[in-house]
Amino acid sequence: MILDIRQKQTFNLKPIYQRVAVSFNYEVCFTHNLFELKNPTLAQVITADGERKPKKVLAIVDAGLLTFCPDLIKQLTAYSKFYAEVLTLPIEPIIVPGGEAAKNDPNLVEQIHQQIETVGLCRHSYILAIGGGAVLDLVGYAAATAHRGIRLIRVPTTVLAQNDSGVGVKNGINAYGKKNFLGTFAPPYAVINDFSFLTTLSDRDWRSGIAEALKVALIKDASFFDFIHSHSAALVRRDMDVMQQVIYRCAQLHLEHIANSGDAFEMGSSRPLDFGHWAAHKLEHLTNYSLRHGEAVAIGIALDSTYSYLLGLLDGSEWRQILHTLSVLGFTLYLPELADFQKVFEGLSEFQEHLGGELTLTLLEGVGKGVEVHEVDLSLYGEAILLLGSE
Amino acid sequence: MILDIRQKQTFNLKPIYQRVAVSFNYEVCFTHNLFELKNPTLAQVITADGERKPKKVLAIVDAGLLTFCPDLIKQLTAYSKFYAEVLTLPIEPIIVPGGEAAKNDPNLVEQIHQQIETVGLCRHSYILAIGGGAVLDLVGYAAATAHRGIRLIRVPTTVLAQNDSGVGVKNGINAYGKKNFLGTFAPPYAVINDFSFLTTLSDRDWRSGIAEALKVALIKDASFFDFIHSHSAALVRRDMDVMQQVIYRCAQLHLEHIANSGDAFEMGSSRPLDFGHWAAHKLEHLTNYSLRHGEAVAIGIALDSTYSYLLGLLDGSEWRQILHTLSVLGFTLYLPELADFQKVFEGLSEFQEHLGGELTLTLLEGVGKGVEVHEVDLSLYGEAILLLGSE
Known part of the structure; x- marks a missing residue:
């Protein structure tokens, strides 16, 4: 529709009502021993995108986990070599502090952004976040804000993250003494709950x-x-x-x-x-x-x-x-x-x-x-x- | 569904396929002389939320505009007093540099976050961004990441912002020498295109x-x-x-x-x-x-x-x-x-x-x-x- 130029009431141009419907789909998987070579879950999740391979995967690991899984980094590297046609780790996994400390240090978001830039991740690359809820929240925020959102695969390693925060659509860090003051709504690309990690948890x-x-x-x-x-x-x-x-x-x-609340992004x-x-x-x-x-x-x-x-x-x-x-x-x-x-x-x-x-x-x-x-x-x-x- | 505890193949718990549908609705209005007292457009946009009033509005203004509209801040204050039952400005409008400079200084995002915190905006408060596309991109990013998204009313003041960036669903700032390296997809709450601002533009x-x-x-x-x-x-x-x-x-x-591409968030x-x-x-x-x-x-x-x-x-x-x-x-x-x-x-x-x-x-x-x-x-x-x- 081109308005008639002779019509002079152009300041009465009608408002345009915009409706944007966006659909996010993701799979929540359950497994054991995710990084054993015979476990194809992670490779399958990446293969399912139907795109040209291998895909760059930036892994970010909760430091708290390494005490109990000292071989995790080695396992990850071996996994990426075994499934080299599907995925590649452009750099060694980044290790970040676990627990609320992950959400209280604003430099961590910047460091992750810097690494995303350095290794040249694009919006179709993957960030693999392995850890408790706080680490997933931090990494999710960094992933959601680089290139307006890089695909995030969450591997929650605690009960809390596996049954609650890790399967949802939020991320966030603390600022100005306020919990989750900074954050976005950003559904993950996939969630993989590996029950084996639960054996590493303290009773608490x-x-x-x-x-x-x-x-x-x-x-x-x-x-x-x-x-x-x-x-x-x-x-x-x-x-x-x-x-x-x-x-x-x-x-x-x-x-x-x-999915059914009608208000997934909490408006x-x-x-x-x-x-x-x-x-x-x-x-x-x-x-x-x-x-x-x-x-x-x-x-x-x-x-x-x-x-x-x-x-x-x-x-x-x-x-x-x-x-x-x-x-x-x-x-x-x-x-x-x-x-x-x-x-x-x-x-x-x-x-x-x-x-x-x-x-x-x-x-x-x-x-x-x-x-x-x-x-x-x-x-x-x-x-x-x-x-x-x-x- | 509670699984039978006697069934031992619990590691075969089926994946859950999650689908989250989110619908964003916003109005793009066209007007002249937005801040004249007799122009109710802005007040109407806020009244339309159907919530208890008056609402806090944090105004952020493109410095470039003030050269041509030296009375803008005064007008805004007068407007807020006239429509005091609908909206209130908790602090003086924040003035940010216009043009690409707005997107190149990471401190500006932090300063806006700080002000959001200080005046206690919530997710149902409003941020009113008045300026060219770069300022709208900056303010949009800050608004989208505080409390996981504060309502943003964009008032684009350039041709480019009124017909393109200001009506869309993106925001962003530059980082590591890369345009829009940081940003999110975040539809605005409303857009008000005020044609009067176009008279302030240089021929360029x-x-x-x-x-x-x-x-x-x-x-x-x-x-x-x-x-x-x-x-x-x-x-x-x-x-x-x-x-x-x-x-x-x-x-x-x-x-x-x-609205119709089927990929508004560019996945x-x-x-x-x-x-x-x-x-x-x-x-x-x-x-x-x-x-x-x-x-x-x-x-x-x-x-x-x-x-x-x-x-x-x-x-x-x-x-x-x-x-x-x-x-x-x-x-x-x-x-x-x-x-x-x-x-x-x-x-x-x-x-x-x-x-x-x-x-x-x-x-x-x-x-x-x-x-x-x-x-x-x-x-x-x-x-x-x-x-x-x-x-």
């Missing part, structure tokens, strides 16, 4: 990730909660079969939520998967990240369940069962930091600021039934803290 | 933006090319009505392409809107950005049209008409930098690296008919350069 890290499984069970799936509840002893004695099922179902519930204010997380984020900060994320989430779940109970939303027997399950799993449900109500409650406004828009908290109106509220009664929350402390 | 900047209109006409719409061709004298004498129609149609063609290698851009990017770099982007695109169009002609794809009379139109509009079609073939042709591999995957160039098989090729004949390209130089 093994346990920590179960908190996110409990969280998603509590808001979405009562039978999954029953499964965790009835297998908590097996989880404590590190039964791998049970853990694999917990991870699989938890990842599945997270993925279903992301609204509703965020049910953040149940228990407002206090968790604040407690992580107040303890200088000496708490694991999952440990903080366990306390957040306990607190928000207790508040749900005091509000009359949640039945007393269900509330007790939630606290009992958390305790049997070995989680601590109270910290001295909770006693400073004012500081803790700052977490509510920080949570609102990070999510954006109206304050939206998920509470429980039953096991498996999350419910959203937009107002909080701070004095009742204070009672919930006291009640939790006296349990 | 007025002309420069027409190159992108010619580009999209050449690959998609022969009648639009005819319109530009037959109105080139009017464009040279700065006829605002004609320019408005050129901008409107060009923006419309860009938006249609983005494949096809990039028809980058016709003429491989050489343009390289020439901008080789001239230390003394060339405007549009001026470089004009040379890129001339070169790739000439190569299309030499390849036998494009008819000689059409080729001459393209060069003639560019010349009448006032574009220079040859630069001494082109004589160093080797350096110029480095632009091809850099272009491939930035786009990712297979080399994909758009050429012309007729006016209004782009065609993609995956191979180039460098000696023929050299002839094209010589032919262009002799014209």
Whole structure:
């Protein structure tokens, strides 16, 4: 349509309403011993792109892992040689600190960008991130912002990363003392959950990730909660079969939520998967990240369940069962930091600021039934803290 | 589904295929005198979110604009007071350098992030970016990476930004000497094209933006090319009505392409809107950005049209008409930098690296008919350069 030049009301040009639909597809695989030569999973994931090979793969590895897998770098190199027709490592894998330290050092993002530039990765190359959730978040942010997004294959190595953060669509680093202040929404190219890495975890890290499984069970799936509840002893004695099922179902519930929420990139204010997380984020900060994320989430779940109970939303027997399950799993449900109500409650406004828009908290109106509220009664929350402390 | 715990082949847990569909919607408005109190466009765009008001708006202004609109900051403040129920400016507008300098200083992104943090913007707050394409690219990148994306309202003030970069889904800054090395795909919340700003442009900047209109006409719409061709004298004498129609149609063609290409976030290698851009990017770099982007695109169009002609794809009379139109509009079609073939042709591999995957160039098989090729004949390209130089 070319407007008639003689028509003079050209300042009334009609607005154009633009709709951009984007579809992201990725596979979440489950395996053991990913880098054994006879395991073709990684090579298959790259072959599936249908493009000319071999592809450049920049590997970035969590330093924490190398203590337990000292041969990992050697294995990776051998793997890349064995599958040389599919992939090539242009440089030695980059090693970055594990845990929250990965997200607190802004230089790391820059170093990864520098390496991406040096080895000449393009948008069809791959970055292979191997590590815990914090390392995946850091690498994901660096990958998403170079060339407007280089393909990211995540290999989560902790329970928490395999069943929650590692399968989702977010990345981020901390800045200005705020968790995930910098980050983007960027679905991965693929996720490969290798259960063998779970044997490297300390009891603390093994346990920590179960908190996110409990969280998603509590808001979405009562039978999954029953499964965790009835297998908590097996989880404590590190039964791998049970853990694999917990991870699989938890990842599945997270993925279903992301796919079906209608708001995968969180443009609204509703965020049910953040149940228990407002206090968790604040407690992580107040303890200088000496708490694991999952440990903080366990306390957040306990607190928000207790508040749900005091509000009359949640039945007393269900509330007790939630606290009992958390305790049997070995989680601590109270910290001295909770006693400073004012500081803790700052977490509510920080949570609102990070999510954006109206304050939206998920509470429980039953096991498996999350419910959203937009107002909080701070004095009742204070009672919930006291009640939790006296349990 | 909870797997049976007795089943032992748990390492055969099936892959989960995840599909995340995300829909972005935004309005591209056209107006005059945006910040006059009687113009409600901006307030309406913010009111349309249906959320509790007033909303925080962080304004970021292109310094280049203030020379010509010295009252802009005062106007903005008055506007925010007049529409105080809808929006509030938490701090004075931030002023950033205009032109490519905006994209070459990494500190600017950090400064904007710092201000976002200081004034406590959330994901439902607004960043109002007013300026040329480079400033919009910079601010867009900072907005997209804070809290995983703060709503961005773009007010493009140049022809180029109003008809091309400002209406699209990209942002970015330069790094390691590479154009747009850092950036993301992030559709804006809204775009408001205020034609009044075009009166502030130098003849060079007025002309420069027409190159992108010619580009999209050449690959998609022969009648639009005819319109530009037959109105080139009017464009040279700065006829605002004609320019408005050129901008409107060009923006419309860009938006249609983005919406209907099936690859808005450029995960494949096809990039028809980058016709003429491989050489343009390289020439901008080789001239230390003394060339405007549009001026470089004009040379890129001339070169790739000439190569299309030499390849036998494009008819000689059409080729001459393209060069003639560019010349009448006032574009220079040859630069001494082109004589160093080797350096110029480095632009091809850099272009491939930035786009990712297979080399994909758009050429012309007729006016209004782009065609993609995956191979180039460098000696023929050299002839094209010589032919262009002799014209």
